[in-house]
Amino acid sequence: MSIRAKICGLSTPEAVSAAVEGGAAYLGFVFFAKSPRNLTPEAAGRLVEPIRGQGVRTVAVTVDPDDVLIDRLMATMKPDLIQVHGKETPARVRQIAERSGAGVIKAFSVSSASDVDQARAFEPVTEQFLFDARPVEGSALPGGTGARFDWTLLDGRRFSRPHFLAGGLDPWNVADAIRVSGAPLVDVSSGVERGPGLKDPALITAFLDAVKRL
Numbered sequence: 001m002s003i004r005a006k007i008c009g010l011s012t013p014e015a016v017s018a019a020v021e022g023g024a025a026y027l028g029f030v031f032f033a034k035s036p037r038n039l040t041p042e043a044a045g046r047l048v049e050p051i052r053g054q055g056v057r058t059v060a061v062t063v064d065p066d067d068v069l070i071d072r073l074m075a076t077m078k079p080d081l082i083q084v085h086g087k088e089t090p091a092r093v094r095q096i097a098e099r100s101g102a103g104v105i106k107a108f109s110v111s112s113a114s115d116v117d118q119a120r121a122f123e124p125v126t127e128q129f130l131f132d133a134r135p136v137e138g139s140a141l142p143g144g145t146g147a148r149f150d151w152t153l154l155d156g157r158r159f160s161r162p163h164f165l166a167g168g169l170d171p172w173n174v175a176d177a178i179r180v181s182g183a184p185l186v187d188v189s190s191g192v193e194r195g196p197g198l199k200d201p202a203l204i205t206a207f208l209d210a211v212k213r214l
């Protein structure tokens with residue numbers, strides 16, 4: 001089984017190196033002021049510059065991004081993909097894809113099968129999907145919370161776009177999560193941290209090793 005992984009919320013050169021050396025296929029950088037992982041596009045640009053051309057895809061993680069942010073990202077970090085983690089409509093996702101020239105990953109907050117069904121409407125405008133746990137009511141963050149959803153909600157589902165399983169994954173549960181959900185892509189953030197926003201290179205390596213063993 002060839003499962004590919006995204007390490008999300010990177011903010012230091014050490015964590016970026018651990019992810020690249022461990023074989024991550026995607027590196028995620030967060031642009032959301034309330035997040036402990038928040039970066040400026042310029043800072044993310046400096047982090048990704050040394051690893052350009054190494055075959056790892058860079059992802060700018062955003063929440064209802066405006067055009068100013070999209071333009072600034074494309075002028076500085078130049079991500080391969082833009083993840084949208086808010087209430088974006090299919091029309092807005094199309095605009096973001098056309099304006100940026102980057103592929104879009106649309107994230108969905110999942111707590112029931114109908115949340116997974118929302119993805120269909122985005123198939124024409126999205127490169128990939130990311131299914132994440134719905135945060136608890138009142139949470140300041142739409143992602144990166146460590147919350148999980150029922151992985152069986154993805155079991156047997158077929159999409160015309162590759163999809164990530166996200167939400168509460170860690171080095172110890174990722175193998176089970178893949179087995180139960182059948183997802184081809186996995187995403188982790190807080191499960192490879194030693195504190196809010198503090199990525200632990202050893203946990204990143206352990207997560208990627210667990211994925212490689214499958």
Ligand SMILES: O=C(O)c1ccccc1NCC(=O)[C@H](O)[C@H](O)COP(=O)(O)O
Pocket residue numbers: 008009028030032035036037061062063085132141142143144145146147166167168169187188189190191
């Ligand atoms: O990680 C954040 O701080 C964040 C903030 C705002 C929007 C999205 C965010 N993260 C998106 C991700 O793709 C996370 O990796 C995903 O939610 C899984 O996080 P975790 O449950 O901590 O592994």
